[in-house]
Amino acid sequence: MDQRPVRTRFAPSPTGRMTIGNARSALYPFLLARRTGGTFILRIEDTDQKRFVPGAERELINGLHWLGIEFDEGPDVGGHFGPYRQTERREIYHEYAWKLVEMGHAFLCFCTPDRLEKIRQEQMKNKQNPRYDGTCRNLSLDEGRRRAASGEKYVIRFKMPKEGSVTTTDLVRGPSTTENSALDDTVLLKSDGLPTYHLAAMVDDHLMEITHVIRGSEWLPSLPLHIHIINAFGWEAPQFVHLSVFLKPSGKGKMSKRGAAEAIQGGHSIFVSDMQGLGYIPEGVLNWIALMGWGVSEGDVLTLDDMIARFDIHNLTPSPAAINFAKLDHFNATHIRLLQAGDLAARVRPYFLREGLTVDDAMLLKIIPLIRERLVTLDDCLPFAAWFFRETIQPDPADLIAKNLTAAQSAEVARKSLEILAALPEITPVTADPPLRALVEQMGLGPNQVFGILRVAVTGQTVSPPLFESMEVVGKEKVLERVKNAIAILEKMK
Ligand code: GLU
Numbered sequence: 001m002d003q004r005p006v007r008t009r010f011a012p013s014p015t016g017r018m019t020i021g022n023a024r025s026a027l028y029p030f031l032l033a034r035r036t037g038g039t040f041i042l043r044i045e046d047t048d049q050k051r052f053v054p055g056a057e058r059e060l061i062n063g064l065h066w067l068g069i070e071f072d073e074g075p076d077v078g079g080h081f082g083p084y085r086q087t088e089r090r091e092i093y094h095e096y097a098w099k100l101v102e103m104g105h106a107f108l109c110f111c112t113p114d115r116l117e118k119i120r121q122e123q124m125k126n127k128q129n130p131r132y133d134g135t136c137r138n139l140s141l142d143e144g145r146r147r148a149a150s151g152e153k154y155v156i157r158f159k160m161p162k163e164g165s166v167t168t169t170d171l172v173r174g175p176s177t178t179e180n181s182a183l184d185d186t187v188l189l190k191s192d193g194l195p196t197y198h199l200a201a202m203v204d205d206h207l208m209e210i211t212h213v214i215r216g217s218e219w220l221p222s223l224p225l226h227i228h229i230i231n232a233f234g235w236e237a238p239q240f241v242h243l244s245v246f247l248k249p250s251g252k253g254k255m256s257k258r259g260a261a262e263a264i265q266g267g268h269s270i271f272v273s274d275m276q277g278l279g280y281i282p283e284g285v286l287n288w289i290a291l292m293g294w295g296v297s298e299g300d301v302l303t304l305d306d307m308i309a310r311f312d313i314h315n316l317t318p319s320p321a322a323i324n325f326a327k328l329d330h331f332n333a334t335h336i337r338l339l340q341a342g343d344l345a346a347r348v349r350p351y352f353l354r355e356g357l358t359v360d361d362a363m364l365l366k367i368i369p370l371i372r373e374r375l376v377t378l379d380d381c382l383p384f385a386a387w388f389f390r391e392t393i394q395p396d397p398a399d400l401i402a403k404n405l406t407a408a409q410s411a412e413v414a415r416k417s418l419e420i421l422a423a424l425p426e427i428t429p430v431t432a433d434p435p436l437r438a439l440v441e442q443m444g445l446g447p448n449q450v451f452g453i454l455r456v457a458v459t460g461q462t463v464s465p466p467l468f469e470s471m472e473v474v475g476k477e478k479v480l481e482r483v484k485n486a487i488a489i490l491e492k493m494k
Pocket of ligand 1: 010011012013045197201214215216219
């Protein structure tokens with residue numbers, strides 16, 4: 001792999017919530033930059049005023065921070081190639097659009113939206129591809145200047161050559177040739193004075209010295225136009241990679257707004273800012289996203305550092321990737337298990353606090369090894385472990401009665417267990433397991449019957465972390481108190 005330091009960028013439009021698609025469009029150029037000791041840039045492409053959503057930029061930046069995708073240059077951090085928000089670069093685009101006009105590669109177009117719409121309707125009726133009909137293509141520059149100066153509204157269009165062809169190369173898809181006659185005189189500068197994506201992105205990628213453009217596949221059809229623009233300026237083109245599309249979990253069709261809503265109904269989300277609330281950790285999310293379009297082996301467990309060490313742009317694949325939430329769960333659970341106990345404790349702590357519980361940190365550290373293997377998402381800590389922090393628990397009386405036993409028989413089991421537990425100097429798996437198993441034998445019962453009663457008595461629930469380990473964490477005093485309470489409940493039930 002070419003090791004020269006690259007300059008890459010993530011260039012989102014602040015037009016909505018940050019999706020996992022955005023995250024992937026940020027991750028790969030970030031990895032390439034880190035892999036080569038290069039620079040990763042955040043550029044906010046906010047020139048489409050109609051689609052602008054306030055707060056979207058903040059959400060993107062927060063999402064990148066949460067995921068650990070740090071940018072070296074960008075709106076908050078600055079850099080030598082700023083400003084990094086396109087609306088703050090208007091004059092630059094204006095200047096470059098006019099350069100193209102003066103060089104004869106672009107022209108001023110005064111056609112009104114009404115007229116253009118009529119042409120479009122006509123072309124559609126005749127089953128032609130809608131395109132500009134060339135009315136203003138040959139206006140002289142002088143006339144253009146005069147009409148513009150008199151206040152007439154205009155746009156600047158690229159003057160696409162009528163003949164010849166253009167060959168483009170996408171690093172993962174290879175070369176492709178397009179006849180120029182199939183291309184349009186696309187608008188570069190709009191009548192509001194703001195550039196379209198085509199002009200703004202090409203100018204910025206050049207001025208910001210971007211070496212590798214990694215972007216969504218929706219831009220692949222525009223690549224011939226982009227190469228024309230770059231050639232018209234006489235610039236060197238960056239390398240282009242267009243990422244695969246995300247398909248709905250069913251594999252049928254592209255991920256859409258509706259698909260996003262369905263995911264939320266199913267307890268998942270494609271929005272990065274939802275992931276945290278759903279108990280996902282950035283390590284799990286990143287691993288999942290990384291493998292949707294990167295041809296390393298599917299089950300690979302990768303941290304961000306592993307990804308940086310292994311990333312190779314040539315292993316990106318153009319094949320569509322179906323969003324698979326089961327894989328997200330798998331990677332999340334796997335990365336939770338890889339966390340240091342103290343780190344995991346700090347991450348689950350807020351979930352307990354949110355429940356209104358007071359967290360004893362020393363106890364929390366002891367609980368971590370008991371629940372770590374069971375967590376798929378961080379919020380799973382609640383059903384397994386919230387009871388540890390409750391002063392009192394209220395077992396459901398029905399749960400205290402063991403299978404195939406009466407309430408009286410269950411009370412008898414609890415009384416005998418209490419005697420054994422009370423006699424122990426302290427309760428640990430080593431001290432409690434043998435005598436209680438002996439009790440199981442002696443009473444001719446199954447372990448699940450005896451331990452089931454004790455589990456419900458001590459934890460208040462039928463599913464819990466390992467029983468004796470849990471008792472050790474809770475401490476002898478509380479265990480005895482709770483078993484006594486269970487006996488009282490059972491005795492009342494006769
Ligand atoms: N603003 C464009 C988008 O969000 C960026 C595409 C690119 O990376 O060049 O789709």
